[in-house]
Amino acid sequence: MLDPELVLAASVQPRYDYSDPVKVRLRVAKLSAALRARGYWSAEEQAVSCEDLSVARVDGTSFAVRIYRPNGISYPAPAIVFFHGGGFMVGDLDFEHGRCLKWAASTPSVVISCDYRLSPENRYPAASDDCYACLVWAAHRANDFGIDTSRIAVAGSSCGGGLAAATALRTRDEGGPTIRCQILIYPVLDDQMQTGSMMAFVDTPGWDRKSTAHMWAHYLPEGRIESVPPYAAPARANDLSGLPRTYIMTAEMDPLRDEGLTYGSRLLQAGVPTEIHNFSGAFHAFDTVGYSRLGKRVLDEQISAFQRAFY
């Protein structure tokens, strides 16, 4: 049963058809841009300075990042490398601008939001490569931005949570920058779509099984592949030991619930300090519904998870 505070929000969530991801992308971008342009975040923007920069890839192309620096923070400061949601198909630097502003001001920390490449135009490993490159870049440029390299977190929501988990696996495997913690908000982790929640939630607000099927069809490489790599779907990783301390948040009525809970449980079994919190009566991305007491409680808990790792 839905939390009473979320009934209204659930009834008016947009229902997107991800069989045409470009159409959804344009619509979502229009909303994000309209909100930002019309001052929807102006109160939060007073407390944080934002700067868009370009990060070069090895092949000479580049991707954008937005750096959030809260007023009055003392340097060197902790940093959060953040990957937005949107099913690998949708989203840009404006999409989770509100979340980044709140996290930057409240933790406080420098937030670096990554405008990674989207599918289906750019399938795996494009997004995953950009996210890892963003972490490496942030650590490399730490002095320029006043970042304390011993306190860098990776975080993301939905597919961004999966990208954060993949980034943590890769930096462990390749001996890349040290990650202090990973914060995974209702993460996308498992392409196999066999969990109980994935079977049950075929038509739920925020996200459902059908959207998940479109997402993987658009994100994974075309044609038959021998096996799906862990950096595409972190649930495929055999060994989760040696990963950074973890906070995982899931929502009860979210098809992604069980893959998040299972990943958290496996992390614990692998000896990784892990906190798992499933919110009952909640749907996917319910924490973006700003007015609810529940939304406030969730944000406070996310802030607290960063603070416990950073300070």
Added chain:
Amino acid sequence: MGHLTEKEKLMAAIWASVLGQAIRSPGADFFALGGSSLLAMQIAAEASNKFGKPVSVADVLMSSSLRDLVSAIELDT
């Protein structure tokens, strides 16, 4: 901006009850009238009932005016 069409009058009545003030212009701006995400949800829910079509909170938030919202709902069949 001219007069309100029948559909726009229907929407103006919804806005008026949610925002607590009379809406007379098709150019009325949700944010300028003190709109918030909660009020946008209430408008979306009420509009879904009255128009008999799904109207999402995103539809309300991204419309630049009352007229813009009504045409978005009418176009989206």
